[in-house]
Amino acid sequence: VLTMPMELTQSRIQKIWLPNDNRPALPRRSCGPQLANSPTVIVMVGLPARGKTYISKKLTRYLNWIGVPTKVFNVGEYRREAVKHYSSYDFFRPDNEEAMKVRRQCALAALRDVKLYLTEEAGQIAVFDATNTTRERRGMILNFAKENGFKVFFIESVCNDPTVVASNVREVKLSSPDYRDCNSTDAMEDFMKRINCYQASYQPLDPDDYDRELSLIKVIDVGRRFLVNRVQDHIQSRIVYYLMNIHVQPRTIYLCRHGESEFNLKGKIGGDSGLSNRGKKFARALNKFVEEQNLKDLKVWTSQLKRTIQTAEALQLPYEQWKALNEIDAGVCEEMTYEEIREQHPEEFALRDQDKYYYRYPSGESYQDLVQRLEPVIMELERQENVLVICHQAVMRCLLAYFLDKSADEMPYLKCPLHTVLKLTPVAYGCRVESISLNIEAVNTHRDRPEEGKKGPNPLMRRNSVTPLASPEPTKKPRINSFEEHVAVSSALPGCVPQEVPSQLPGQ
Amino acid sequence: AWASYMTNSPTLIVMIGLPARGKTYVSKKLTRYLNWIGVPTKVFNLGVYRREAVKSYKSYDFFRHDNKEAMEIRKRCALVALQDVKAYLLEECGQIAVRLFCAEYGFTFGRDLILSFAKENAFKVFFVESVCDDPEVIAANILEVKVSSPDYPERNRENVMDDFLKRIECYKVTYQPLDPDAYDKDLSFIKVINVGQRFLVNRVQDYIQSKIVYYLMNIHVQPRTIYLCRHGESEYNLVGKIGGDSGLSPRGKQFAQALKKFIEEQEIVDLKVWTSQLKRTIQTAESLGVMYEQWKILNEIDAGVCEEMTYGEIEVKYPDEFALRDQEKYLYRYPGGESYQDLVQRLEPVIMELERQGNVLVISHQAVMRCLLAYFLDKSADELPYLRCPLHTILKLTPVAYGCKVETITLNVEAVNTHRDKPCLNSNTLPAGHSPVRMRRNSFTPRASADTVKRPRHYSVGSKPLDLVGPFPSLE
Numbered sequence: 016v017l018t019m020p021m022e023l024t025q026s027r028i029q030k031i032w033l034p035n036d037n038r039p040a041l042p043r044r045s046c047g048p049q050l051a052n053s054p055t056v057i058v059m060v061g062l063p064a065r066g067k068t069y070i071s072k073k074l075t076r077y078l079n080w081i082g083v084p085t086k087v088f089n090v091g092e093y094r095r096e097a098v099k100h101y102s103s104y105d106f107f108r109p110d111n112e113e114a115m116k117v118r119r120q121c122a123l124a125a126l127r128d129v130k131l132y133l134t135e136e137a138g139q140i141a142v143f144d145a146t147n148t149t150r151e152r153r154g155m156i157l158n159f160a161k162e163n164g165f166k167v168f169f170i171e172s173v174c175n176d177p178t179v180v181a182s183n184v185r186e187v188k189l190s191s192p193d194y195r196d197c198n199s200t201d202a203m204e205d206f207m208k209r210i211n212c213y214q215a216s217y218q219p220l221d222p223d224d225y226d227r228e229l230s231l232i233k234v235i236d237v238g239r240r241f242l243v244n245r246v247q248d249h250i251q252s253r254i255v256y257y258l259m260n261i262h263v264q265p266r267t268i269y270l271c272r273h274g275e276s277e278f279n280l281k282g283k284i285g286g287d288s289g290l291s292n293r294g295k296k297f298a299r300a301l302n303k304f305v306e307e308q309n310l311k312d313l314k315v316w317t318s319q320l321k322r323t324i325q326t327a328e329a330l331q332l333p334y335e336q337w338k339a340l341n342e343i344d345a346g347v348c349e350e351m352t353y354e355e356i357r358e359q360h361p362e363e364f365a366l367r368d369q370d371k372y373y374y375r376y377p378s379g380e381s382y383q384d385l386v387q388r389l390e391p392v393i394m395e396l397e398r399q400e401n402v403l404v405i406c407h408q409a410v411m412r413c414l415l416a417y418f419l420d421k422s423a424d425e426m427p428y429l430k431c432p433l434h435t436v437l438k439l440t441p442v443a444y445g446c447r448v449e450s451i452s453l454n455i456e457a458v459n460t461h462r463d464r465p466e467e468g469k470k471g472p473n474p475l476m477r478r479n480s481v482t483p484l485a486s487p488e489p490t491k492k493p494r495i496n497s498f499e500e501h502v503a504v505s506s507a508l509p510g511c512v513p514q515e516v517p518s519q520l521p522g523q
Numbered sequence: 524a525w526a527s528y529m530t531n532s533p534t535l536i537v538m539i540g541l542p543a544r545g546k547t548y549v550s551k552k553l554t555r556y557l558n559w560i561g562v563p564t565k566v567f568n569l570g571v572y573r574r575e576a577v578k579s580y581k582s583y584d585f586f587r588h589d590n591k592e593a594m595e596i597r598k599r600c601a602l603v604a605l606q607d608v609k610a611y612l613l614e615e616c617g618q619i620a621v622r623l624f625c626a627e628y629g630f631t632f633g634r635d636l637i638l639s640f641a642k643e644n645a646f647k648v649f650f651v652e653s654v655c656d657d658p659e660v661i662a663a664n665i666l667e668v669k670v671s672s673p674d675y676p677e678r679n680r681e682n683v684m685d686d687f688l689k690r691i692e693c694y695k696v697t698y699q700p701l702d703p704d705a706y707d708k709d710l711s712f713i714k715v716i717n718v719g720q721r722f723l724v725n726r727v728q729d730y731i732q733s734k735i736v737y738y739l740m741n742i743h744v745q746p747r748t749i750y751l752c753r754h755g756e757s758e759y760n761l762v763g764k765i766g767g768d769s770g771l772s773p774r775g776k777q778f779a780q781a782l783k784k785f786i787e788e789q790e791i792v793d794l795k796v797w798t799s800q801l802k803r804t805i806q807t808a809e810s811l812g813v814m815y816e817q818w819k820i821l822n823e824i825d826a827g828v829c830e831e832m833t834y835g836e837i838e839v840k841y842p843d844e845f846a847l848r849d850q851e852k853y854l855y856r857y858p859g860g861e862s863y864q865d866l867v868q869r870l871e872p873v874i875m876e877l878e879r880q881g882n883v884l885v886i887s888h889q890a891v892m893r894c895l896l897a898y899f900l901d902k903s904a905d906e907l908p909y910l911r912c913p914l915h916t917i918l919k920l921t922p923v924a925y926g927c928k929v930e931t932i933t934l935n936v937e938a939v940n941t942h943r944d945k946p947c948l949n950s951n952t953l954p955a956g957h958s959p960v961r962m963r964r965n966s967f968t969p970r971a972s973a974d975t976v977k978r979p980r981h982y983s984v985g986s987k988p989l990d991l992v993g994p995f996p997s998l999e
Binding site: 032223240244249256 | 703720733736737768819
C-alpha cells in the first residue's frame with residue numbers, strides 16, 4: 016500500500032503543519048531530543064560557600080527560559096524544614112551522629128521529590144544542590160539515578176581562594192535564615208567552622224581515575240579553569256557552554272526601548288519608522304542619563320531597525336547592531352494598528368489574546384520564536400560586563416523574563432513602557448531591578464491580558480521552540496516526621512543519644 | 524559602528540601535540556568553521572614549510588632531537604612561518620591564524636618564542652593541545668592520513684607505520700605537555716584528551732575563544748553520513764514564485780516517495796530527519812514514515828517584500844533591488860527580509876548540532892542548503908549563493924581524512940530548475956549610490972579557508988631575509 020504524503024493542516028496558534036489524517040499518529044518527535052531523552056539529574060559537588068546554590072539557581076533560570084523544565088532541590092532547605100532552629104556548626108560535625116541521620120534523611124527526601132518531579136511532574140532536569148562531597152554519597156545518587164533511568168551530570172565547584180570564600184559567605188550566608196539571630200562576626204566564624212566539618216571527608220571528583228566514567232564539569236576558581244569529562248548529549252553540552260560563559264564580576268545591565276517612534280504615535284505595530292520628536296528628546300535624555308551613571312566601558316547594543324539606531328546615535332558612543340534584537344515579526348500584520356488587525360484578521364486577533372506566548376503571527380513570529388532568536392544575545396550578555404541594550408517591547412520582555420525568572424505565561428504581559436530604563440544589578444542569588452523613567456511623555460503601547468484569559472489546548476513542543484517556565488519554588492517537605500521528636504531538642508547537644516545508633520554516614 | 528570583536532586584537536591559535544594526535548584535522552576543521560561564521564582564519568602548517576625546505580625526506584632520523592642540522596632547519600622554518608603569520612594578521616586583515624606547531628626544537632623554547640612573538644605584535648594566543656594515550660586511536664590516525672602524506676610517497680604500509688611511530692618517539696623525548704598547574708597556568712588554552720572524551724580549559728579570554736572551545740567540544744570523529752536535499756518540487760516552484768508556503772506539486776510528491784525508497788535502500792542506522800517549518804519540507808518528510816524534527820531556523824531565506832513574487836515580477840516592481848542582488852548576492856538583504864549572511868548566522872546552531880549528531884537527513888530549501896553545503900565543502904561567500912542545489916537531488920556527505928566526500932544522487936524525478944547563475948554585469952546595471960556594506964556584529968561572511976602557504980624561500984615575500992648566519996647545512 017502506497018503511503019502518499021499526507022495532507023497537512025496548520026495549527027491555529029503556533030502555525031505548525033501537522034498531518035490531519037486519522038491514521039494512528041506517527042511517533043512524530045514534537046519535542047526536542049532533550050525532552051524526549053531520559054531526564055537528567057545534575058548533582059552539585061563542593062564545600063560550602065563555593066557557589067553551588069548560585070550556579071544551581073542561575074543554571075535553572077537559564078534552562079527554564081530556553082524551555083527545558085528544570086527545578087532545584089536544595090537539601091539545606093529540607094534541613095531547615097526538619098530542624099526548625101539552627102544553633103551552631105556543631106550540627107555539621109562529622110561525629111554528630113544524630114544530625115548525620117537527619118541530614119541523610121533530608122537528602123533522601125529530596126531525592127524522592129526529584130524522582131516525583133522527573134517522572135510525574137514533566138520535569139526534564141533536576142538540580143540536586145548539596146555538598147555531595149563524598150564518594151559514598153555520590154555513589155548513592157548514581158544508584159538512585161540508575162534505578163530510575165535518569166542521566167547524571169556532576170557540577171563541582173572548587174575554590175581555595177580565601178577572599179572568594181569570605182566574599183561568598185558575606186554575600187549569601189550571613190543573611191541566611193540559619194543566622195537570623197546572629198551578628199555578622201559570629202555568623203562568619205560559625206560558618207567557617209561549618210566548612211571545616213566537611214574538609215576532612217571531602218573527596219573531590221577525580222576524572223583521571225576513580226571518576227573517569229562519569230559525566231562532569233569541574234569549575235575551578237570561579238571559572239578560571241574547567242575540566243570537562245564525557246559530555247553525553249546536547250543539553251549537557253549547552254550547560255557546559257553556559258557555565259563557561261557566566262562570571263561573577265559586578266556589573267550593570269540597562270534595558271530600554273527605542274525612543275517613541277512615528278509608528279508608535281499612529282498605533283501601528285512593527286515596521287521600520289524613525290523617532291518622533293518626543294522620541295528624539297528621549298534619546299538626548301538617555302545620553303544625559305548614561306553620562307550621569309559614570310560607567311567605565313559601557314557597551315551599547317541596538318537592533319537593526321532605524322528607531323533603536325537613532326536612539327543610540329544620540330549617545331555618541333560606539334554601538335553594535337544585532338539583527339537578533341529586531342522586534343517580533345508580525346508577519347501579515349506588520350504596520351497595522353490593533354484596530355485594523357481586529358477588523359481584517361479577527362480570528363488571529365482573538366487567538367493571540369488566547370495564548371500570547373505561543374501565538375505566531377501568520378508568516379511571522381511568536382514570543383516562543385523570539386526566545387530562541389535571543390539566546391545568543393543572552394549568552395553574550397552573560398560574558399559581558401556593563402551593557403545598555405536598546406531594543407523593542409516584545410524583545411525587552413523576553414530579556415527581562417530571563418533576568419527576573421518570569422514564566423512564559425507572564426512574559427508577554429511584562430510592563431516595558433517607552434522612555435523608561437530598567438537597571439539590573441546582580442545581587443546574591445538573583446537580580447535587583449530599578450525602574451528609571453526619564454520623564455519624557457510617550458504613548459502607552461501596553462495591552463493588558465484580556466479578562467477572559469481562556470487558555471487554549473496544550474500546545475505541542477517542538478525542537479528549539481522553547482517555553483520558558485519560571486524556576487519552580489523549591490519543595491520544602493520535611494517528610495521525616497518520625498525524626499522531628501528526636502531533633503526537637505536542639506541538635507547542638509552532642510550528648511543527645513538517639514534510640515538507634517545509626518552507622519556513621521559522612522556527607523550531607 | 525563596527526562590531527567590537529572585529530576590532531579586537533588578532534588571535535594566534537597554536538595547535539600542539541605529538542604527531543598523529545589529530546592536530547591537522549582539528550586545525551582544518553576549526554578554520555573551516557571560523558571562516559564560515561565570518562572570522563577570517565588561515566592555517567600555517569609547519570610541516571609544509573619544512574617539506575619545502577627539505578626536498579626529500581629520508582627517514583625519521585630527521586626528527587631525532589640530537590640531529591642538530593635538522594633542528595636548525597626546523598627552527599628556521601618556524602621563524603619563516605611566524606613572519607607569514609604576522610603578515611596575514613596585520614596586513615591581510617586576517618583575524619585568526621592557526622599555527623600547527625609540532626613539538627619542534629624542544630617544546631618550552633618553542634612556546635616561549637611564540638609568546639614573545641605574540642606579545643611584540645599585540646596578538647592574543649590560544650593553545651589547542653591534543654593529547655592521546657589510546658594506541659588504537661593513534662594507529663587509526665596514522666593509517667587514515669599519514670600514509671598518503673607527501674612524506675611517504677613510495678613506501679608500503681608497514682614501513683610507514685613503523686617509521687611514523689619511531690618519529691613520534693623522537694618527539695616524545697622533548698615534548699612537554701601544557702602544565703596548567705604551574706608553568707602554563709596563565710596561558711589560555713584547551714587540552715583535548717583522547718579525541719574529545721575529556722577537556723581541560725584554562726583562562727578563556729574572549730568571545731571567539733569561547734566559541735572555539737564550544738565547537739571543539741561538540742565535534743567528533745565517528746564515521747557518519749549527512750544527507751542534504753531540498754523539499755520536493757512545490758506548487759510555487761512550478762509557477763516560478765519564490766518564498767511562501769505552498770505544498771508539493773504532483774512531481775514533488777513523487778520525489779517524496781522516491782526519497783523514502785532511497786533512504787530504505789541506504790540502510791542507515793539511527794537516521795535523524797530534520798525539516799523546516801514550511802509545509803513543503805514537512806510533506807516531504809511525512810512520506811518517509813519516520814520520526815522527524817521541525818526546525819524553524821531551517822526555513823527558507825525570507826524574501827521580505829519580494830515574497831511570493833516571480834523573478835520577473837521582482838525585476839519589474841523593484842528593479843534597483845533586483846540589480847543590487849545580482850551585484851552582491853551574499854550580502855544583499857531583501858527589504859524587510861534576509862540576506863545569505865543573515866542565513867548563515869541563523870543556521871549556526873544547526874551546524875553545531877549536525878556536528879554533534881551521527882547520521883542525519885536534512886530536508887530544507889535552496890538558499891539554506893547552499894549555506895550548509897558551503898560549510899561542509901569550505902566554499903567562500905562569493906561562491907555560496909551560486910552553489911548548485913537542484914530539486915530532487917540528494918547530496919551525500921561523508922567525512923574523509925581532512926575533508927568531506929560529496930556524492931550527488933539524482934532521484935530521476937523531473938522538476939523545474941530554480942538555479943540562477945551569476946549574471947555578467949556591466950556598469951550600466953549598477954544603481955547609483957551603492958556604498959560598501961559594513962560589517963556588523965553577528966553578521967557573517969564566510970570565507971573559504973585559504974590555501975596553506977608553501978614558501979620555498981627562506982624569507983617571506985616583501986620582507987627582508989631572515990637574519991640567519993651561513994648557508995643551510997646539508998643533511999647528508
